[in-house]
Amino acid sequence: MGKQSESFFERAKEVMPGGVNSPVRAFRGVGGTPRFIEQAQGSRLFDADNLQYIDCVGSWGPMILGHGHRYVVEAVKKAATKGFSFGAPTIGEVELAEMIIAAVPSIEMVRLVTSGTEATMSALRLARAATGRKKIMKFDGGYHGHVDSLLVKAGSGGATFNVPDSAGVPEEVTKLTISVPYNDLDAVRAAIDGEVAAIIVEPVAGNMGCVPPAEGFLQGLRKICDDNGALLILDEVMTGFRVSYGGAQALYGVRPDITTLGKIIGGGMPIGAYGGSRKLMELVSPLGPMYQAGTLAGNPVAVAAGKATLGVLKNSSIYQDLEERSAEFEAGVKAAAEKHGVPMTLNRVGSMWTMFFTEGPVTDWLSADQSNRQAFGKFFHFMLAEGVYLPPSQLEAAFFSAAHAKKDILQLIERADRALKKVAWEFYS
Ligand code: HOZ
Numbered sequence: 097m098g099k100q101s102e103s104f105f106e107r108a109k110e111v112m113p114g115g116v117n118s119p120v121r122a123f124r125g126v127g128g129t130p131r132f133i134e135q136a137q138g139s140r141l142f143d144a145d146n147l148q149y150i151d152c153v154g155s156w157g158p159m160i161l162g163h164g165h166r167y168v169v170e171a172v173k174k175a176a177t178k179g180f181s182f183g184a185p186t187i188g189e190v191e192l193a194e195m196i197i198a199a200v201p202s203i204e205m206v207r208l209v210t211s212g213t214e215a216t217m218s219a220l221r222l223a224r225a226a227t228g229r230k231k232i233m234k235f236d237g238g239y240h241g242h243v244d245s246l247l248v249k250a251g252s253g254g255a256t257f258n259v260p261d262s263a264g265v266p267e268e269v270t271k272l273t274i275s276v277p278y279n280d281l282d283a284v285r286a287a288i289d290g291e292v293a294a295i296i297v298e299p300v301a302g303n304m305g306c307v308p309p310a311e312g313f314l315q316g317l318r319k320i321c322d323d324n325g326a327l328l329i330l331d332e333v334m335t336g337f338r339v340s341y342g343g344a345q346a347l348y349g350v351r352p353d354i355t356t357l358g359k360i361i362g363g364g365m366p367i368g369a370y371g372g373s374r375k376l377m378e379l380v381s382p383l384g385p386m387y388q389a390g391t392l393a394g395n396p397v398a399v400a401a402g403k404a405t406l407g408v409l410k411n412s413s414i415y416q417d418l419e420e421r422s423a424e425f426e427a428g429v430k431a432a433a434e435k436h437g438v439p440m441t442l443n444r445v446g447s448m449w450t451m452f453f454t455e456g457p458v459t460d461w462l463s464a465d466q467s468n469r470q471a472f473g474k475f476f477h478f479m480l481a482e483g484v485y486l487p488p489s490q491l492e493a494a495f496f497s498a499a500h501a502k503k504d505i506l507q508l509i510e511r512a513d514r515a516l517k518k519v520a521w522e523f524y525s
Pocket of ligand 1: 119120121155156253303492
């Protein structure tokens with residue numbers, strides 16, 4: 097642990113809550129001092145003390161090409177030279193919208209916003225506008241940004257810090273939100289009624305750690321929505337352009353009414369989007385009565401990064417390579433855990449994964465919460481000392497990028513093997 101990160105963190109704590117601008121970064125889920133990052137290249141992060149890490153966070157999903165991809169950097173430089181923000185339409189926005197529509201099966205029209213939170217907040221408003229209903233259904237451990245009505249039994253930081261229901265959200269708001277266990281269609285059937293405007297779901301949960309949908313779960317949700325006159329919102333902020341170019345909806349063959357996007361479509365710059373059928377999107381202002389707006393929406397620099405990123409993803413074998421490398425990592429780490437007698441469940445969909453310190457299976461919030469968080473915390477710090485940067489919480493997903501070469505994967509397995517051996521001594525011997 098270097099001195100610079102320590103001293104920067106002391107300064108940061110004086111001026112920002114917890115010393116950070118997003119809670120999980122503060123390392124409170126694992127203890128210790130967060131590393132202040134100075135720069136990143138490819139699969140590597142470099143901190144303020146010039147220590148190097150293999151990055152398994154990838155800015156929580158956006159950096160699927162790795163850091164500093166030259167096409168993206170060039171596109172950003174070019175856009176920045178022309179101007180940072182105009183508050184007026186640009187052709188780049190149209191081109192990015194066209195790329196999204198061509199890629200994501202259910203989207204016919206899209207609105208760009210500036211974050212995933214804005215995307216989900218707007219998607220709920222659209223569902224309510226379209227149905228004239230008030231209630232929303234979500235899943236325990238599901239996280240869709242810090243939207244008031246979705247901070248109910250929420251994952252991510254809320255789950256990490258044991259405050260799944262945020263203070264400051266009026267009861268009148270949360271009583272319109274129903275939360276049920278993930279992967280449990282019976283619970284959905286039992287809880288839905290004629291007042292539910294929409295079910296919002298992460299098609300692969302990523303904020304209680306990575307939890308894939310059970311077979312038929314997403315299709316079941318589609319049917320329940322249809323039977324009850326509710327809309328299906330797939331929150332693909334994490335999975336969009338991550339688990340396949342067409343997102344989870346293309347991978348699992350399910351057609352939502354509304355899709356939310358973010359992360360990868362901005363290539364690491366702030367962005368979000370929501371989209372759906374032309375009929376639904378025509379309800380959005382200025383065509384329709386549902387109001388939503390943003391000064392920096394469709395920001396030209398973010399749009400340029402997003403277009404460059406999608407352009408590279410489209411014309412490549414990246415998804416296949418990511419699958420192969422991620423599968424190799426999975427097999428290596430599972431073998432190491434077994435060798436050292438550490439109960440560990442690795443959940444993975446493509447390049448999105450979590451190592452849960454539990455026998456498993458991990459299929460929902462309750463089973464994710466069975467994980468031994470102390471053991472994870474130790475593992476996290478052993479890995480950090482080995483030069484590996486994991487998400488600093490048992491309940492977050494990790495990500496690989498196209499810049500993670502075979503050599504990185506082999507190093508990760510070797511380092512995980514050593515770290516698991518130490519975890520075994522401390523917790524399981
Ligand atoms: N909510 C993000 C993880 N699911 C963390 C964002 C961040 O800290 O950058």
